[in-house]
Amino acid sequence: xxxxxxxxxxxxxxxxxxxxxxxxxxxxxxxxxxxxxxxxxxxxxxxxxxxxxxxxxxxxxxxxxxxxxxxxxxxxxxxxxxxxxxxxxxxxxxxxxxxxxxxxxxxxxxxxxxxxxxxxxxxxxxxxxxxxxxxxxxxxxxxxxxxxxxxxxxxxxxxxxxxxxxxxxxxxxxxxxxxxxxxxxxxxxxxxxxxxxxxxxxxxxxxxxxxxxxxxxxxxxxxxxxxxxxxxxxxxxxxxxxxxxxxxxxxxxxxxxxxxxxxxxxxxxxxxxxxxxxxxx
Amino acid sequence: xxxxxxxxxxxxxxxxxxxxxxxxxxxxxxxxxxxxxxxxxxxxxxxxxxxxxxxxxxxxxxxxxxxxxxxxxxxxxxxxxxxxxxxxxxxxxxxxxxxxxxxxxxxxxxxxxxxxxxxxxxxxxxxxxxxxxxxxxxxxxxxxxxxxxxxxxxxxxxxxxxxxxxxxxxxxxxxxxxxxxxxxxxxxxxxxxxxxx
Numbered sequence: 001x002x003x004x005x006x007x008x009x010x011x012x013x014x015x016x017x018x019x020x021x022x023x024x025x026x027x028x029x030x031x032x033x034x035x036x037x038x039x040x041x042x043x044x045x046x047x048x049x050x051x052x053x054x055x056x057x058x059x060x061x062x063x064x065x066x067x068x069x070x071x072x073x074x075x076x077x078x079x080x081x082x083x084x085x086x087x088x089x090x091x092x093x094x095x096x097x098x099x100x101x102x103x104x105x106x107x108x109x110x111x112x113x114x115x116x117x118x119x120x121x122x123x124x125x126x127x128x129x130x131x132x133x134x135x136x137x138x139x140x141x142x143x144x145x146x147x148x149x150x151x152x153x154x155x156x157x158x159x160x161x162x163x164x165x166x167x168x169x170x171x172x173x174x175x176x177x178x179x180x181x182x183x184x185x186x187x188x189x190x191x192x193x194x195x196x197x198x199x200x201x202x203x204x205x206x207x208x209x210x211x212x213x214x215x216x217x218x219x220x221x222x223x224x225x226x227x228x229x230x231x232x233x234x235x236x237x238x239x240x241x242x243x244x245x246x247x248x249x250x251x252x253x254x255x256x257x258x259x260x261x262x263x264x265x266x267x268x269x270x271x272x273x274x275x276x277x278x279x280x281x
Numbered sequence: 282x283x284x285x286x287x288x289x290x291x292x293x294x295x296x297x298x299x300x301x302x303x304x305x306x307x308x309x310x311x312x313x314x315x316x317x318x319x320x321x322x323x324x325x326x327x328x329x330x331x332x333x334x335x336x337x338x339x340x341x342x343x344x345x346x347x348x349x350x351x352x353x354x355x356x357x358x359x360x361x362x363x364x365x366x367x368x369x370x371x372x373x374x375x376x377x378x379x380x381x382x383x384x385x386x387x388x389x390x391x392x393x394x395x396x397x398x399x400x401x402x403x404x405x406x407x408x409x410x411x412x413x414x415x416x417x418x419x420x421x422x423x424x425x426x427x428x429x430x431x432x433x434x435x436x437x438x439x440x441x442x443x444x445x446x447x448x449x450x451x452x453x454x455x456x457x458x459x460x461x462x463x464x465x466x467x468x469x470x471x472x473x474x475x476x477x478x
Contacts, residue, residue: 151423
């Protein structure tokens with residue numbers, strides 16, 4: 001086990017050095033962030049596999065408090081509800097979560113306009129992530145950035161490997177049900193030009209599979225886009241997170257790994273520190 | 282009662298929630314008399330430099346705020362853009378006058394780093410500081426512009442991003458933070474508590 005860790009540490013250092021010298025941007029002086037994600041439907045946290053088969057994982061306000069105590073650096077809450085009524089309930093959930101949190105809160109899911117974003121910010125979000133609506137109307141990124149600032153404008157990208165060319169990823173919208181024929185890497189670069197402050201990059205292929213983040217996707221996006229990128233989809237171990245950081249991720253998002261109670265955020269951070277990752281203490 | 286200046290351009294829910302958690306009553310205000318007389322005032326800031334400066338002028342609050350900051354008998358906390366407004370100007374909004382409390386221009390991070398700085402970074406009070414207002418810690422930042430050189434007559438803390446910049450300054454009862462104490466976990470909450478009590 002010890003030698004395994006040392007090996008990981010060396011691999012991380014090597015890859016970090018490589019990224020440091022080859023990229024314009026240093027891998028970052030900022031602390032790599034650990035971000036638990038709450039998918040919320042009608043006031044409850046749910047988690048599915050490949051965006052389907054949602055199962056109950058608890059009360060969002062309670063979970064938010066737990067994760068903060070465990071040392072989460074930030075929290076993402078995604079509204080996955082389908083009805084208008086459930087969406088209105090979401091604002092209450094955000095208010096409840098905000099009361100608890102002394103760390104940043106990003107909210108997304110179904111945000112269609114600057115007004116929607118404003119409502120979420122008013123309910124207590126610090127950042128708002130936009131997905132399908134930005135694909136349909138890219139100007140929304142510019143409008144949000146001008147209105148609320150780049151630091152507040154997160155573009156979420158659900159990327160799926162193309163079956164005919166696995167070196168390319170296409171953007172998926174509508175919770176992964178619709179392929180857009182847009183290249184995910186180019187889209188990340190465009191989001192930056194339009195004023196986004198951060199990219200939330202989810203691998204559709206890995207989501208809920210526990211087989212690790214799509215590292216090639218991460219490398220491709222961080223090479224094309226200088227924004228902080230949050231890796232999402234597929235995490236099941238600390239090694240997966242170390243790999244994501246080594247491939248340019250600024251933050252890692254995880255749900256099942258925390259919801260299932262196998263590891264706390266604190267456990268994960270201790271392991272990351274042993275692996276040479278400079279997380280917030 | 283903490284008076285939070287309502288520039289109308291800042292998202293201050295997190296700040297309000299933070300004061301609620303530590304049991305400090307607050308009020309959102311545009312009233313010059315309240316801002317002049319309150320024991321504790323917050324100049325918050327998220328958003329653009331020009332929009333905030335314009336809002337202060339539109340509300341006719343410039344003289345009141347400047348006077349309060351130049352005669353710091355009462356506590357004032359300036360957060361993020363609120364700290365940048367202490368400068369004379371900013372590269373973000375050329376031609377727009379800051380409050381001019383410190384004789385410094387606010388400048389943009391270079392293209393060698395990711396802009397905005399978005400995430401957690403170390404804040405270290407400079408050893409030269411005469412007054413301790415908070416211990417070193419890890420804070421949440423969301424900024425593209427920053428104060429590069431410490432102003433004379435102020436204590437300061439530094440943070441390493443694109444080289445060292447000044448992440449906080451304090452003098453008498455005025456405290457300014459480039460980071461967001463309200464989003465900086467337990468450490469930030471303790472900072473707010475110490476400031477408010």
